[in-house]
Every structure is written in C-alpha cells, then in structure tokens.
Amino acid sequence: xxxxxxxxxxxxxxxxxxxxxxxxxxxxxxxxxxxxxxxxxxxxxxxxxxxxxxxxxxxxxxxxxxxxxxxxxxxxxxxxxxxxxxxxxxxxxxxxxxxxxxxxxxxxxxxxxxxxxxxxxxxxxxxxxxxxxxxxxxxxxxxxxxxxxxxxxxxxxxxxxxxxxxxxxxxxxxxxxxxxxxxxxxxxxxxxxxxxxxxxxxxxxxxxxxxxxxxx
Amino acid sequence: xxxxxxxxxxxxxxxxxxxxxxxxxxxxxxxxxxxxxxxxxxxxxxxxxxxxxxxxxxxxxxxxxxxxxxxxxxxxxxxxxxxxxxxxxxxxxxxxxxxxxxxxxxxxxxxxxxxxxxxxxxxxxxxxxxxxxxxxxxxxxxxxxxxxxxxxxxxxxxxxxxxxxxxxxxxxxxxxxxxxxxxxxxxxxxxxxxxxxxxxxxxxxxxxxxxxxxxxxxxxxxxx
Numbered sequence: 046x047x048x049x050x051x052x053x054x055x056x057x058x059x060x061x062x063x064x065x066x067x068x069x070x071x072x073x074x075x076x077x078x079x080x081x082x083x084x085x086x087x088x089x090x091x092x093x094x095x096x097x098x099x100x101x102x103x104x105x106x107x108x109x110x111x112x113x114x115x116x117x118x119x120x121x122x123x124x125x126x127x128x129x130x131x132x133x134x135x136x137x138x139x140x141x142x143x144x145x146x147x148x149x150x151x152x153x154x155x156x157x158x159x160x161x162x163x164x165x166x167x168x169x170x171x172x173x174x175x176x177x178x179x180x181x182x183x184x185x186x187x188x189x190x191x192x193x194x195x196x197x198x199x200x201x202x203x204x205x206x207x208x209x210x211x212x213x214x215x216x217x218x219x220x221x222x223x224x225x226x227x228x229x230x231x232x233x234x235x236x237x238x239x240x241x242x243x244x245x246x247x248x249x250x251x252x253x254x255x256x257x258x259x260x261x
Numbered sequence: 262x263x264x265x266x267x268x269x270x271x272x273x274x275x276x277x278x279x280x281x282x283x284x285x286x287x288x289x290x291x292x293x294x295x296x297x298x299x300x301x302x303x304x305x306x307x308x309x310x311x312x313x314x315x316x317x318x319x320x321x322x323x324x325x326x327x328x329x330x331x332x333x334x335x336x337x338x339x340x341x342x343x344x345x346x347x348x349x350x351x352x353x354x355x356x357x358x359x360x361x362x363x364x365x366x367x368x369x370x371x372x373x374x375x376x377x378x379x380x381x382x383x384x385x386x387x388x389x390x391x392x393x394x395x396x397x398x399x400x401x402x403x404x405x406x407x408x409x410x411x412x413x414x415x416x417x418x419x420x421x422x423x424x425x426x427x428x429x430x431x432x433x434x435x436x437x438x439x440x441x442x443x444x445x446x447x448x449x450x451x452x453x454x455x456x457x458x459x460x461x462x463x464x465x466x467x468x469x470x471x472x473x474x475x476x477x478x479x480x481x482x483x484x485x
Contacts, residue, residue, distance in 0.1 A: 107417070107463035109424035111435060112456040119448040123264045197327065204329035208428060215332055228339035236328045236336060243327035 049225045055234060061217030062238050068213060069200045069242075071135050076142025076199070077192075083147035088154055090172055098147065105144030110205050113137050118209050134206035142199055149195060153188040154180055190257060194250035197243045204239070214238055268450050274441045281437025282458055288351070288433060289420040289466070292358035296419070297412070299359060300366025305396060307371050318367065325364035331425045333357050338429040354426040354433075362419045369411050373404030406478035413470040417463050424459070434458060 086098035105113065114137040121128045121136070157180050165179040207216035218235040222228045271278075306318045325333065337360075338353035348356065377400050385395040405412075427436035438455035442448040 104460060107421075107460045108456045109421040109435070109459055111424040111427075112438075112452055112459060115438075115448070115452040116456060119452060123449060201327075201329040204331045205425060207331070208425065215329065215335075218332075218335070222339065227343075228335070229341070229343040232332060232336040232340045236324075236332050239328045239332060240324065244323065247323070247327055 049221070049227075051230075054221055054225065054227075054231060057221060058214055058217055058231075058234055058238060061212060062214045062242075064211070065200070065203050065213040065238075066242070068134055068138065068203045068206065068211070069196070072138035072142050072203070073196055073199050075135070075139045077146060079139060079143035080146030080150065083143050084150045084154065085176060087147055087151050088176075102144045102148050105141055106148065110137070110141050110202055111208060113141055114206060114209050130206070130209050130211040133209055134203070134211040138199065138202055138206065141202060142195075145195055145198065146192065149191050150184065150188050153184040153191075156187055157183045187257060190250050190254040193246060193253060197246050197250075200242050200246070201239065266450060267447060268454070270445045270447055271441065271450060271454060274437075274445070277437045277441060278434070278454070278458070281432065281434035281455075282462070284351075284431070284436075285420070285423060285433040285462065288354055288358060288423050288426065288431070289416070292355050292362055292419065292423075293416050295355075295359045296362025297366050297416075299363030300370050301401070303363060303367030304370035304374055307367060308374050322364045322367050325361055326368070330357065330361050330422045331428065333361060334425065334429060350426075350429050350431040353429055354423065354431040357426075358419055358423060361422070362415065365415045365419075366412060369408050369415060370404060372411075373408035374400055376407055377404060402478075406474075409470070409474040409478065413467060413474075416470070417466055420462060420466060421459060 083098050083101065086094040087102070089095060114133060117137040117140070118128060118130075118133040121133065126132075161179055161183065162175065165175045170178070203213055204215040207213060207219065210216070212220075214235055218231050222231045225231065303318050303322065306314045307322070309315055334353065334357040337357050338348065338350070341348065341353075381399050382395055385399040390398065423433060424435040426433055427439055430436065434455055438451045442451040445451070
C-alpha cells in the first residue's frame, strides 16, 4: 500500500488549485464581457432587448448553478458541439457570472442620477454615446467594490464544476480522499485553499467600499 | 443530426420528481428556520460588547463565507465521522445548510442592527429596559424589516445551493434528476424539467417571503 505524506496531499491539491484559479479567471473575464453586453441590453431603449436580458438574468439567478452546468454539458452536444468538462465548466460559469454581474451593474447604472441621462440626451447624444461618455464612467466607480466581492462567488462556484468531472481542487480532494481515506484532513485542506483564495478578495472588496464611502 | 426531444418518458417518474421537490422544500424550510435563528444569535453576538464572542463569531462568518458550500458539505459528511460524528445524508445536508445560512444571515442581520439609530437604544435604556429587552423589543424588529429583501435573496441562494446535496446522496430534486436520467437516458429533458422546477420554487419562495414581509412589517415597526 502506498503511503501519502502530508506534503504529497498538499502538493497535489495545490497543483489542482491552478485549474480552480484558471477557470475562475476565464469565467470572470468572459463573464464580465458577456455581462457588459447583457447590461447594455438590460438598460437599452429597445423593449424586446430589455425583456430578453431580464429573462436571461431571472432564469440564471433563479436556478442552481449545478443544473446550469448539467444543461450546458448535455445540451451542447445536441447542437453538434463536442463538449469536455473543461468547455462545459467554462461556458456554464461564464453564463452564470454574466447574469449576476449584469444585475449588479444595473444597480450601479440606476444609481446614476436621472438628470445625467436627460442632460446627455439634451446634448443630442445617442444611447451608445450616453453610455460610453456619461453613464458608464460614473457607474464604474461605484461598481468596483461589489464586482470584486462577486469574484468570491465565482471562485466558490468553480467547486460545483467538480460534479461534472472537471478536475479542480474539490475534485482532486475527492480523488485523494479515495486513495488516502483521510477525508477530515483532505477536505480541511481544500477548504483552507479556498479560504486563501477568497479571503483576500473579500478583504479588498471591503476596503474598496470603505474608500468609496470616504470619497463621497 | 436531429435530436428529437421526448419529455413524455418523464411521466413515469412523476412520483420520483415529486419526492425530490418535497425533500428540497423540506430541507430549505428546516434550514431557513434554524439558519435565521442562528443568524439572529450570531448578529447579537457580533454586535455585543463582549469582544471575544464577537471575534469568534466573526471568524465563523468569514470562514464560511469564503469557502464553497460543496466543500463544507463534504467536510461535514465525509470528514466528521473521523471525529466520531456520523450523520445521515439529510442530517449532514441540513447541518451544512444551517451553518452556511447562519453565517450569511449573521452578516445581513448585523447590517440591519447597525442601522438602528442610537437614539432608539438610548430611549429604550431610559425606560429602564435591559440589554436583551432593548435587543428584542427595540432593535430586532426594524432591523429585520430593513434586511428582509436581502435575507430573502440569501434563502433563495441556499435553496438553489441545496442541489449539490445530491452529491452526498441526499434525495432531493437534483438527486431525483440524476436518478431518472440514469434510467431513461434522457439527461437533457430531465435536467431541463428539474431546472424549471427549481425556477418555480425560487419564484414561489420569493413570493411567500414578500407576503410574510408585508404581514409582519406592515406597520413599519415591530409588533412586540
């Protein structure tokens, strides 16, 4: 029987944590881009676009991430796209992130005083010009703390992708547990790794918020 | 290649799905009651003048809020037996959900408590109320009214998060979906339906909580 030292366990978990970090980054960046498009649709003057964006957000905020991942995993092959756990995890988490970020950012856009919209409209600015030059720059300032705060949810969300077979730190933990029969130690370490990733993000979100409140 | 959808094969499994929905609702109901109670206690401790207590609760909140629910669940279900604490699937699921919701609601309720104007607490003290009395009759009601929407969202998130309890074989809705797709080999249809059921549950839960909120906080102040 093989023996696993504490270092064996920890080093393997840390190697797997690379994929947690990479997946989080991919989901956050692509989800941010998709979320921005969704936000523009959500606040646009075109009613069908607004309704579609609202529905998308409602559905993704009202269903479990696990189900979203399963559906992506089983639905992409139906439209002829070969999926791996990697692509399903990335696509699923991107859509999830986009929905939440769009909703967070909508709150920030709505916090911009109405007079700003009216003033820019009276300068004959079109909707894209208003967004680009007047609304988004102001909304961006207050959007930073909650966006950083939400990144914690993205990192934690990657744990769920272990269920569709993506090997990140939680899945690695399960595999190591099956070999070592030390679930207490292994899942404890897995939890600490997540904490090490998420706590700095939480702290910086809080610090940014405080800074913003002082500036105002 | 054209895939033909077949939702009719799901009809045979209606009882399984109903059982799944019932279990998800039951898990959510029990952990909401216990979790919010834990949150009220946690918020009281967090805002109390007893420094060590506030620190311990603070550590608990940060630890839970910065680790995934799935890992908490695995730690409780697979890890705790090494300490001699052996829990059934549903017990582990409830415990994990209570601990998770407890941490989030501690933070949410604390925000409500801290928004209480100082004058109200002083007014309570000048009427000869003790600390616990002030907390119970002056602070808690308006605080809950203020944070009710945020608490509702968190409970919806916990309900949706309970789907990962299928991984420790707690027989809730996702477990039912996994079971059915392993029998009828129609994963897309099954998960689509399960997702729709979750969406309905989420909408229903928000509706129930907004009704409760209107009932309880209609007068704008707590009715002692």
